Amino acid sequence: MSIEIANESGVEVDTDAILAVARYALDEMGVNPLAELSILLVDIDYMAELNHRWMGGDGPTDVLAFPLDDVEVASGRRPDEGGRGPGSPAEATDPPIVIGDVVVCPVVARAQAQAREADLDDELALLVVHGVLHLLNYDHADDHEAASMQRRERELLDRFRQLES
Numbered sequence: 496m497s498i499e500i501a502n503e504s505g506v507e508v509d510t511d512a513i514l515a516v517a518r519y520a521l522d523e524m525g526v527n528p529l530a531e532l533s534i535l536l537v538d539i540d541y542m543a544e545l546n547h548r549w550m551g552g553d554g555p556t557d558v559l560a561f562p563l564d565d566v567e568v569a570s571g572r573r574p575d576e577g578g579r580g581p582g583s584p585a586e587a588t589d590p591p592i593v594i595g596d597v598v599v600c601p602v603v604a605r606a607q608a609q610a611r612e613a614d615l616d617d618e619l620a621l622l623v624v625h626g627v628l629h630l631l632n633y634d635h636a637d638d639h640e641a642a643s644m645q646r647r648e649r650e651l652l653d654r655f656r657q658l659e660s
Contacts, residue, residue, distance in 0.1 A: 496521055497531040504536040506601035509616055516620045517597070519655045520627045526594065532630070533596045534623065542600035557603045558622040560629035562595040597626030620655070624648050 498517050500510050517534060537545070542555040549559065599622050601615070608618035628644055635641035 496526070496528050498534065499532070500534040500536070502536040503541070504538050504601045506536070506605070508536060508601050508619060510536075512616055513619055513623055515659075516652075516655055517623050517627060519658070520624045520651050521594075523651055523654070524627070524631055526631070527592060529592075531593045532627070534626075535596060535598045536601055537598055539600055539602045542598065542603065545598060555600050555603050557600060557607060558626045559598045560595060560626040561598070562630050563593045594627075595630045597623060597630065599623060599626065620652060621648060624651050 496518055498514055498521075500514055502508060502510055513534060513536075517532060521530065521532065522528075539555045542559075543553075545559055546552040546554065546556045549561070550556070599619060601619065604618045604622055605615050607613075608615045611618075625644075625648055628647060633640070633644045633647065635644050
């Protein structure tokens with residue numbers, strides 16, 4: 496799995512921990528090990544610009560996900576449906592699938608963590624997993640989708656934390 500990370504936020508964060516949780520989430524979701532993902536940590540002004548340009552929002556947000564490949568990546572493992580699995584190229588000789596970009600604003604994450612009396616690293620892990628799930632076609636447009644996405648986030652983060660301890 497190729498995961499590139501760039502911290503252009505001006506906030507010192509544990510990029511190794513971010514990479515580890517992203518890799519874990521992708522592995523657990525059955526994404527092809529040759530897939531590619533990029534994580535960009537940005538400052539508040541750039542996040543506000545992205546939020547306005549792509550989502551029509553005002554001000555910064557915590558995380559945005561930008562799928563890059565036209566191939567729909569099914570979530571989870573579905574062996575009964577045939578094929579080579581979610582995130583896999585159509586043929587073994589095809590190039591890796593570029594899943595997309597997850598953009599996180601650590602300044603917004605820090606404010607959210609403080610409001611919940613949580614740790615910044617935990618908040619960043621949640622946001623990265625949230626972004627990865629968006630790239631894998633999870634959404635929270637309605638209550639049912641939101642509950643499903645939140646349940647999956649909790650499962651992934653709980654198991655990840657168990658491995659880390």
